[in-house]
Amino acid sequence: MRKEPWAIFRELILNGYVTVPSDAASIAPRVYRAFDTLVDFATENISWVESFNSEGIGWKIRQGLDYSGAFAPAYKDNRGVCGKDNKVSYQSCPGFWAELKCAGFDSYPAKVEALDMELLDAIDLVREKMWPIGRALIELEPSLEHRLLNRNGTANLTIRVIRYSPANGNLAAQPHVDRSALTCVLDSSDPLSTPTLAFAKPWLSTLRLSNFRAVQADNENKILPRAVVFPGEGFARLGFEAVPPTPHTVFPLASSANRYSLVAHWMVRGLDLSGPETELRLLPTHDDNAPAIAAA
Ligand SMILES: [Fe+2]
Numbered sequence: 001m002r003k004e005p006w007a008i009f010r011e012l013i014l015n016g017y018v019t020v021p022s023d024a025a026s027i028a029p030r031v032y033r034a035f036d037t038l039v040d041f042a043t044e045n046i047s048w049v050e051s052f053n054s055e056g057i058g059w060k061i062r063q064g065l066d067y068s069g070a071f072a073p074a075y076k077d078n079r080g081v082c083g084k085d086n087k088v089s090y091q092s093c094p095g096f097w098a099e100l101k102c103a104g105f106d107s108y109p110a111k112v113e114a115l116d117m118e119l120l121d122a123i124d125l126v127r128e129k130m131w132p133i134g135r136a137l138i139e140l141e142p143s144l145e146h147r148l149l150n151r152n153g154t155a156n157l158t159i160r161v162i163r164y165s166p167a168n169g170n171l172a173a174q175p176h177v178d179r180s181a182l183t184c185v186l187d188s189s190d191p192l193s194t195p196t197l198a199f200a201k202p203w204l205s206t207l208r209l210s211n212f213r214a215v216q217a218d219n220e221n222k223i224l225p226r227a228v229v230f231p232g233e234g235f236a237r238l239g240f241e242a243v244p245p246t247p248h249t250v251f252p253l254a255s256s257a258n259r260y261s262l263v264a265h266w267m268v269r270g271l272d273l274s275g276p277e278t279e280l281r282l283l284p285t286h287d288d289n290a291p292a293i294a295a296a
Contacts, residue, residue, distance in 0.1 A: 005136035009243075012133075016202045016246035017230035019215070020129045020184075024227070024262065027122050028187040032260040034115040035161045039088055041111045042075055048109070049075050059096050071158060071267050079165055085174060085250075086167040091160040092119045115161070122186060123159045126264040130155065130184050133229050134266060141240050147269050148181055156267045164259040169252045172196060172259060175207065177245035178232030179273035180265035186227050189260040196251040196259065199230065202244040212249050234268040 003011075011018045042049050056073035073096045078084035097116055134155060138145050150156060164172040190196050198212035215228055235243035253259050 003132065003136070005139045008133055008136040009140055012231060012243060012246075013202070016199045016248075017215070017228040018133055020227045020229060022129075022187055022227035023125060024122065024187040027118060027125065028189075028260075028262055031115070031118045031122060031161050031262055032163075032189065034111070034118050035090060035163060035260070037111050038075075038090060038115050039077075039163065041109060042077065049077070052112075056093075056096065059093075059099065071156075073158075085164065085172065086170075087162055087164045087172070089160055089162040090115065091158055092116055092123075093158050094120070094123060119159050119161070122262055123157055123264065126159065126184050126186050127155065127157060129186065129227055130157070130182055130229055130264065130266055134182055137235070137240075137243065141242075144235070144238065144240060147234075147238055147271065148266065150269070156269070157264050158267065159262070159264045162261045162263060164250065164253065164261070166253045166256050166258075171249055171251060172253055173248075173250035175200070175209070175212065175247050175249040177247055178230075178265065179234075180232035181234035181268045182229055182266040183232050184227060184229045184264045184266075185261060186264060187260075187262045189258075191254070194254040196253065197228070197261075198249050198251055199228075200247040202231070202246045204247075207247060209249075212247070212251075214251060232265070233273055234266075234271065237271055237273065238268065 008018055053072075053074050060072040071093065072091075073093045074091050075089070077088045079086055079088055092115075097113075134148055138148060148155060166172075185197060188195075188197060195214040195216065198214045200207055200211040200213075204211055230246040230248070231243050233245045235241075236245060250259070250261075
C-alpha cells in the first residue's frame with residue numbers, strides 16, 4: 001500500500017529512517033561473491049586501482065554534473081589505514097562503464113564486468129525502493145525537484161558494495177552522516193539475531209554512542225527489515241532543514257567473518273558536498289559504556 005507523503009515525512013523525522021522490503025535476497029549474495037573476486041584481483045593489481053580511480057574522476061568532471069565529491073566511480077581499500085574504517089568498497093555509477101568501453105578503455109577485467117552486471121540489477125531494485133520517498137519529499141517541498149531529478153526526471157544514484165573486516169571489537173563504521181540527499185542500505189550480511197547497522201535520532205543536539213539503536217526485527221512480520229532509507233546532508237544543505245541528516249554507525253562485528261553491505265546514494269544536483277564540510281560528517285560523540293570508537 002502506498003504511503004502518503006506526510007506519513008513518510010513523519011517516519012523520517014521520528015525514527016530517522018523508513019524501512020522498506022529489501023527483495024535483494026537473490027541479488028546480494030551474488031554481488032558479495034563477485035566483490036570478493038574483485039578484491040582479490042585489485043589487491044594484486046594496485047596499478048589497475050589507480051588507473052580505474054583516475055578514470056572515475058575524469059568521467060565525473062566530463063559529466064559536468066557538479067554532484068557531491070562522492071559521485072565518482074571508485075575502488076577504495078582502507079583496510080589497516082589509521083583513522084579509517086577497516087573496510088574496502090567499490091562504487092559504480094550508471095553510464096560510466098558504457099562510456100569507457102566506447103572509448104576503448106582496455107582495463108575492464110571480466111571480474112569487474114561481472115560485478116557491474118550484478119550491481120546494475122541491484123540499482124534497478126534500489127531505485128524502486130527510494131523513488132516513493134524522494135517523490136514524497138518533493139511533493140512536500142516542490143523546489144527540491146530540480147535539485148533531485150535530472151532533466152529526464154530520473155534520480156542520480158550511485159551504488160556501492162562494502163566489505164567490513166573485523167576491527168578488534170571497535171566500531172565497524174564511525175558515527176557519521178552521509179553526503180547524499182537520501183541513502184538506501186538495501187542489504188547487509190548481518191545475521192538476523194545480531195544486526196549492527198544503528199541509527200540515532202536526527203534531532204538530538206548531543207550524541208552519545210548509547211543513543212544509537214540497531215534496526216531490530218519487525219514485530220509484526222517477525223523479520224528484520226533489511227532495507228532502510230534515510231536522509232543525508234543534502235536536504236539541510238539545500239535549506240530544507242525539516243529533514244536533517246540521520247547519524248548512523250555500524251557496531252562492532254559479532255563474529256570473525258567479514259560483513260557485507262549494499263548501499264545506494266541519491267545525489268543532489270548543483271551541490272558539492274565534498275571539501276571542508278566533509279569534516280562535519282564525524283559527529284561529536286561521548287562514550288558512556290558503549291563500544292569503543294576505533295582509534296586505528
Ligand atoms: Fe553512511
